[in-house]
Amino acid sequence: MSNTLEFTDDELALLHLLLSQDLESSRVELHHTVGIPYREYIKRRMEQGHALLKKMDAALPMLRTASSG
Secondary structure, eight states: OOOOOOOOHHHHHHHHHHHHHHHHHHHHHHHHOOOHHHHHHHHHHHHHHHHHHHHHHHHOTHHHHHHOO
């Protein structure tokens, strides 16, 4: 089963920004987290976030320059 969502460029840019901010927050959280199970959860969530950002970059190439900081 395939789900299809359509976003305007502005909506996609906003989602990209929010996901980028979440990844930065997760990076800080990972640095300060001691518990191994939770660290692994954060790492998996970050991997999924990076994969999603790549898909967004492919859908709207102008986002690539915004996230390469």
